Amino acid sequence: MKNAALIGLQEADCKKIADKLNVLLANYSVFYQNTRGSHWNIKGEQFFTLHPKFEELYNNLVLKIDEIAERILTLGATPAHNYSDYLAVSTIKESKEVTDGNKSVEIILNSFKVVIDLQRELLDMTDKAGDEGTNSQMSDYITEQEKEVWMYNSFLGK
Numbered sequence: 001m002k003n004a005a006l007i008g009l010q011e012a013d014c015k016k017i018a019d020k021l022n023v024l025l026a027n028y029s030v031f032y033q034n035t036r037g038s039h040w041n042i043k044g045e046q047f048f049t050l051h052p053k054f055e056e057l058y059n060n061l062v063l064k065i066d067e068i069a070e071r072i073l074t075l076g077a078t079p080a081h082n083y084s085d086y087l088a089v090s091t092i093k094e095s096k097e098v099t100d101g102n103k104s105v106e107i108i109l110n111s112f113k114v115v116i117d118l119q120r121e122l123l124d125m126t127d128k129a130g131d132e133g134t135n136s137q138m139s140d141y142i143t144e145q146e147k148e149v150w151m152y153n154s155f156l157g158k
Contacts, residue, residue, distance in 0.1 A: 003076035011076075013129035018077030020125060021134070024118045025068045025079055026086035031111040032061040034095040038104035046101035049155075057108065057148075064141065071134055091118075105152050112149050116142055 004011040039054035069079035080086065087094070091114045097103045119138040126135035 003074060007074070007133070009075070009129060009131055013125075013131065014075040015077065017122065017125055017129060017131055017134055018072045018075045020118070020122055021068055021072045021075070022077075022080045023089050024115065024122065025065065025072065026088075026090040027092045027111075027114055027118060028061055028065050028068060029083070029086045030090045030092045030094060031108075031115065032058055032065060034092070034098070034107060034111065035061060037095065037098040038107070041098040042101055042104065043099045044101060050101045050104065054104070067137065071137060074133065075131075102156060105156055109149060109152050109156075112145050112152075116145055116149075119145075 004014040035054050035058040039051060039058060042050050042054065069081075072079040092111050095104075095107050097107065119142050122138045123135060123142075126132075126138065
């Protein structure tokens with residue numbers, strides 16, 4: 001955690017935040033792979049609507065994965081990078097239901113719930129630690145994802 005003092009944070013806070021960010025990273029990585037699977041395998045009348053939407057989503061997720069890993073490094077820790085490590089801590093599970101459009105959207109909505117909840121936990125942690133960098137990042141993600149939840153819910157007629 002050699003960066004902690006240089007960025008004005010406590011080493012213990014950086015470790016706790018980085019550990020939680022690694023859990024978030026794991027969840028994003030499984031979310032990403034599930035979304036790619038749906039993109040590749042979607043079938044039926046919703047194909048032309050969902051295929052590009054899923055591609056848009058997984059491109060966005062991969063950017064966030066990189067940003068989260070870089071934030072972990074900024075805090076002086078090491079981002080996890082093995083899927084076995086991700087699967088051990090991720091609340092989001094691998095999906096095998098990738099051909100049905102509505103089911104894929106439901107899986108995406110459940111995945112958003114998981115990452116938004118984790119990001120809210122990080123907001124509390126980072127606020128107490130004075131970590132504006134991570135706090136701002138999580139706040140921006142939540143704002144964007146709440147709108148995505150609304151749109152995917154609307155697709156399902158909810």
